[in-house]
Amino acid sequence: LIAHTLQRFDISNSIDLIVLVVRKENQNKFQSVVSGLRLNTKIMIVEGGEERQDSVWNGLNAFPFQSQVVLIHDGARPCTHTKIIKELIIAANEYGAAVPATKITDTLKESNNGITITKTVDRSLLWAVQTPQAFKPKIILKALKKIKECGVIVTDDAAACEFINQPVRLIECKWPNPKVTYPHDIPYIEWLLTQQNQDINV
DSSP states (O other), rough: HHHHHHHHHOOOOTTTTEEEEOOGGHHHHHOOOHHHHSSEEEEEEEEESHHHHHHHHHHTOOSSSOOOOOOOOOTTOOTOHHHHHHHHHHHHHHEEEEEEEEEESSSSEOSSSSOOEEEEEEOOEEEEEEEEEEEOHHHHHHHHHHHHHHOOOEEEEEEEEHTTTTOEEEEOSSSOOOOOSGGHHHHHHHHHHSSSOSSSSO
16 A cells, blocks of 8 residues: 555656655565565655654655655555645645544544444534645744644644644545555455556556
């Protein structure tokens, strides 16, 4: 799946460098994957950190040049459309931070015990946020530094920006961009990859 993810960013004309952050013990394995893909985009592999945000920090600090915008992505989302990548870069250039998101359409319930419903949650203000998430480098580095100093753990990089009161623009994602979380997600992802009209070899 990581191969498909890398290929999606490789065919985007807006990407100059891909930094792949992996555990030290897996670096040789991922280097073999990258070598076999013959990508046009330059790839760097750096060591990950203890927490997700530490890995992001390592990746950002590995850049050999100052980028206008950086995109932070989960390798478990291999179906990211090149059009949303472009939209995010444009938005981050203008607003400083932007994330892909979809409106919540399911009815949401809150449960205090995991067995019975406590109440229905108002979904009108809720969005499901995805990756890649796009930022001006100075903004996301400032946010990550601050949460590290305060001992705060976040589940995505937009939350780090929220912590420093940095507005994050929501960009509605019009294309399927699912994440592989469970083994039963894989057949759907594989089907979707074959259906998407992208100029890559799937």
